Amino acid sequence: MAVKSTTDESGSKNGRRDASLESPTGDTARTLTDRGRNTVARILASAIEIFAAEGYGGLTMRKVAASAGLALSNLQHYFPTREDLFAAIITEATADYSRNYDNILHSDASLTPAQRLEKLVRLLIEDGKQPRTQSLFVNFWALAQMQEFARKIMEDAYLFQRRMIGEFVAAVNPQLPPNVLARRAALITGQIEGLLVLIPQRNRFPSDLKGIEDEAVKVILAVAAMP
Template identity: 30%
Template sequence: MPTTLPSANKTKPSATTGKGLGRVADILHAARSILAAEGYAGLSMRRVANEVGMSLSNVQHYYGSKDALLEAVLLYTMDVFQANIDGISAAMTSASRMERFLSTTDMFLDEITDPVTHATFFEIWALASRNAFASALMDKMLARERKTIYHLIRGLNPDISDEETMQRAILMVAQVEGLMLFRLDKHARRGEFMAVRASLRKVLVALATMP
């Protein structure tokens, strides 16, 4: 898990230190669970406050609005992704770059098929079509994912230019995000999940390395 948590109130250092850090974590976990279970309409600052046993004013001390809280939930989720990627790199220092890339691909598929993560992203996808703020959040998420994939695949084929590498990273993110449309259950439908994983690996390797 990441060592820091996003806070909408950047000018208040207590939000991410000591006891405040624990409160921020509790708020984000509760908000993420509510968003996944009941959608944006069911998410409210008061509901989150009740879930974590805090006053509404205390929650608002860390996140001044529902949209600020939603942004923090998304950024926190992305930070978890990045922490997992960093963990793979640290654990596979002797592995090839392709092996690290494939392990990261597997991690992405595991994460996006997690019920809470899937529901959270799916809700933001739905909101993005009619809500300017959610659309901006989605753009931010996709930009981070593209940058991450770009750095993972850059140089796997030395003949591919940086510009072309970014275009391929965009296509890869589209492939991974497209799986959000399917409710793959890696436990109840293990065979289907593994078949999709194998197909995704082939497609991503081709995009990362083909001339």
């Protein structure tokens, strides 16, 4: 669940390269021109909106091309197949996560590691309350259940997320061995993602669950600090 943030023109944030702005088809030898980067951004914006609204079934190449104001052949120059488009959507979401993780890691120096982790958790919970985010991830999960290529892409995306959350947990509890750290990060990821099932297409939790966000933060901080 990603919240948009700004980057410089090179696509970097705190030294990390934005993978979504590399050659979409994986040809790392071909660097996109400014015009190409703008075109890719327009394609991705259209593809994400269509995928969120209609799922993978609605994500046709012709529909994306029309929405982005391109000829089909121009779209296929950047994304030859629908699978390439889906991979790029995930890459874009991962890049948004990366920027937000970096922003928090390099935010107010007066924050303690526990406060940074809390800030991250609250950001992710708040993002999960957005209907558009819910639509995206429900469609991600559904496709991963049906298609092997999507399952692998999602596994890689969640591995990235667990590693990033693991950085925050390690700062809180630096004595944790790597295998325990990996499990803690996975538990925290599952806790945050699991809250989505309580608010399908709603932007707040039911009234009988008032205070659940604060409880989730307390539990997650306790899990991170456990010996």
